[in-house]
Amino acid sequence: xxxxxxxxxxxxxxxxxxxxxxxxxxxxxxxxxxxxxxxxxxxxxxxxxxxxxxxxxxxxxxxxxxxxxxxxxxxxxxxxxxxxxxxxxxxxxxxxxxxxxxxxxxxxxxxxxxxxxxxxxxxxxxxxxxxxxxxxxxxxxxxxxxxxxxxxxxxxxxxxxxxxxxxxxxxxxxxxxxxxxxxxxxxxxxxxxxxxxxxxxxxxxxxxxxxxxxxxxxxxxxxxxxxxxxxxxxxxxxxxxxxxxxxxxxxxxxxxxxxxxxx
Amino acid sequence: xxxxxxxxxxxxxxxxxxxxxxxxxxxxxxxxxxxxxxxxxxxxxxxxxxxxxxxxxxxxxxxxxxxxxxxxxxxxxxxxxxxxxxxxxxxxxxxxxxxxxxxxxxxxxxxxxxxxxxxxxxxxxxxxxxxxxxxxxxxxxxxxxxxxxxxxxxxxxxxxxxxxxxxxxxxxxxxxxxxxxxxxxxxxxxxxxxxxxxxxxxxxxxxxxxxxxxxxxxxxxxxxxxxxxxxxxxxxxxxxxxxxxxxxxxxxxxxxxxxxxxxxxxxxxxxxxxxxxxxxxxxxxxxxxxxxxxxxxxxxxxxxxxx
Numbered sequence: 001x002x003x004x005x006x007x008x009x010x011x012x013x014x015x016x017x018x019x020x021x022x023x024x025x026x027x028x029x030x031x032x033x034x035x036x037x038x039x040x041x042x043x044x045x046x047x048x049x050x051x052x053x054x055x056x057x058x059x060x061x062x063x064x065x066x067x068x069x070x071x072x073x074x075x076x077x078x079x080x081x082x083x084x085x086x087x088x089x090x091x092x093x094x095x096x097x098x099x100x101x102x103x104x105x106x107x108x109x110x111x112x113x114x115x116x117x118x119x120x121x122x123x124x125x126x127x128x129x130x131x132x133x134x135x136x137x138x139x140x141x142x143x144x145x146x147x148x149x150x151x152x153x154x155x156x157x158x159x160x161x162x163x164x165x166x167x168x169x170x171x172x173x174x175x176x177x178x179x180x181x182x183x184x185x186x187x188x189x190x191x192x193x194x195x196x197x198x199x200x201x202x203x204x205x206x207x208x209x210x211x212x213x214x215x216x217x218x219x220x221x222x223x224x225x226x227x228x229x230x231x232x233x234x235x236x237x238x239x240x241x242x243x244x245x246x247x248x249x250x251x252x253x254x255x256x257x258x259x260x261x262x263x
Numbered sequence: 264x265x266x267x268x269x270x271x272x273x274x275x276x277x278x279x280x281x282x283x284x285x286x287x288x289x290x291x292x293x294x295x296x297x298x299x300x301x302x303x304x305x306x307x308x309x310x311x312x313x314x315x316x317x318x319x320x321x322x323x324x325x326x327x328x329x330x331x332x333x334x335x336x337x338x339x340x341x342x343x344x345x346x347x348x349x350x351x352x353x354x355x356x357x358x359x360x361x362x363x364x365x366x367x368x369x370x371x372x373x374x375x376x377x378x379x380x381x382x383x384x385x386x387x388x389x390x391x392x393x394x395x396x397x398x399x400x401x402x403x404x405x406x407x408x409x410x411x412x413x414x415x416x417x418x419x420x421x422x423x424x425x426x427x428x429x430x431x432x433x434x435x436x437x438x439x440x441x442x443x444x445x446x447x448x449x450x451x452x453x454x455x456x457x458x459x460x461x462x463x464x465x466x467x468x469x470x471x472x473x474x475x476x477x478x479x480x481x482x483x484x485x486x487x488x489x490x491x492x493x494x495x496x497x498x499x500x501x502x503x504x505x506x507x508x509x510x511x512x513x514x515x516x517x518x519x520x521x522x523x524x525x526x527x528x529x530x531x532x533x534x535x536x537x538x539x540x541x542x543x544x545x546x547x548x549x550x551x552x553x554x555x556x557x558x559x560x561x562x563x564x565x566x567x568x569x570x
Contacts, residue, residue: 015294015295015534016295016533016534016535059327059479059480059508060326060327061324062324062327062328062329062479062480062528062532063324063329063531063532064532101533103534226319226320227319227320227321227322227323227324228322229322229329229331229528229531230291230530230531230534232291232292232294232534233287233290233291234285234286234287234291234292234530234531235285235322235331235333235531236287236307236316236321236333236336237321237322237331237333238319238321238322239316239319239321239333239336240319241318241319245313245315246315246316246336251291
């Protein structure tokens with residue numbers, strides 16, 4: 001994006017928009033990719049950013065849901081989600097042609113790896129959606145350690161194979177790749193100070209990975225999820241503990257330095 | 264067409280305010296529209312010293328509402344005056360500070376400092392359910408409430424003094440009267456209703472603080488009733504809030520007796536919600552040929568108005 005195109009978007013009214021649904025397809029059991037086209041001029045999303053998506057038309061459910069940008073092409077935004085609760089169940093029923101109320105892109109983005117450091121991505125479960133555009137952006141430079149509980153929860157393996165420098169897969173039940181968990185695989189991989197680590201996954205996984213990174217003096221970032229109401233920094237609902245007090249996942253994050261959060 | 268209303272010494276260009284705690288210090292929403300379109304911006308509660316707030320999870324969605332247990336995380340008085348107030352002052356809207364202390368002396372100190380800093384309004388938060396000291400405790404007892412308001416009253420010279428009441432007050436009419444008798448120039452209500460939610464599988468509460476405050480459309484009928492009762496009990500203006508999602512909701516509060524309304528949780532759902540309410544009220548007035556918004560205040564037609 002050129003600076004002039006950014007400047008052409010007026011301050012105000014840029015991030016709250018209606019979005020036309022282009023497609024909402026199941027890519028794996030209970031896991032869907034929804035593609036939408038913003039009906040207003042918006043900023044192109046950067047890897048790591050997210051959208052708040054309205055999943056109903058009335059007051060129930062009330063709040064929009066946060067979904068990270070999974071992919072982006074020619075103005076179309078893709079999000080990947082697993083059906084888990086009321087909101088995602090409603091989202092599953094959305095059909096092409098419908099219009100959704102959306103806010104975004106929101107939050108900060110993944111930084112590029114510092115010069116001389118090799119990017120390593122550790123992802124767990126559907127959190128692969130957050131790091132997928134980053135891996136794509138890094139154009140074959142990133143090593144990816146991707147794990148889930150079972151193969152049924154693994155998505156985009158072929159695509160990852162094509163865009164990762166090296167892909168290490170693992171599942172807790174051994175149905176895909178090694179029967180192991182991401183922190184163990186990262187240990188085996190030989191994580192070291194020459195790497196720059198990107199982490200996104202369940203809180204338990206992230207906590208274990210952060211511990212390993214600290215032991216190995218590895219720098220990097222972690223993307224966090226938290227319940228949020230507004231997505232723009234007003235409600236203070238999505239606070240995460242940091243060494244300097246609580247910070248908002250939606251505003252100061254969702255991407256934080258590894259040593260910048262207390263999980 | 265006149266949409267201006269008076270709240271104590273404050274003259275608002277229209278009756279739409281924001282509810283404290285739902286609008287930050289205005290910065291986030293200024294990205295979406297000119298805050299000068301609002302009658303007033305009521306900012307997030309301020310305490311003397313910065314507060315860290317409660318552990319996560321802090322929010323939980325409920326049917327047609329949400330629970331929050333933020334715990335009044337805020338930057339504290341000093342940073343508010345230095346870093347936050349100048350921002351809101353750029354806009355042609357009334358700036359109202361919401362203040363919280365754990366002792367009357369803290370409320371007085373805060374209110375005096377904010378009054379001297381030129382705030383247009385000071386809203387005493389005696390109704391937050393999410394802090395263990397202060398907050399709601401002051402609203403539970405009319406004598407304590409009257410004493411607190413009286414002390415703050417003596418310290419505030421220029422700003423309009425508003426007292427925000429809790430729906431948990433044993434008698435909302437008595438609480439409103441106590442605030443008025445002690446010198447409040449307006450009462451605002453309601454704050455959130457204390458509630459809780461749990462995870463049945465884990466047998467654990469979902470909020471880090473266990474209990475939180477319920478807001479959103481789920482509480483609107485309760486809020487309307489309490490505004491109706493308070494408006495009948497006091498002669499100072501009542502500011503109504505609780506589940507206002509659109510102009511129709513706001514107009515219902517005005518008919519129930521609110522001279523102004525505050526939009527809260529709706530800001531989270533739609534960032535332009537408050538200004539949408541302003542425009543909706545204007546459109547309603549045009550459609551119905553209503554010349555003055557004040558003509559609608561308390562205009563509910565009831566067979567038995569003796570309440």
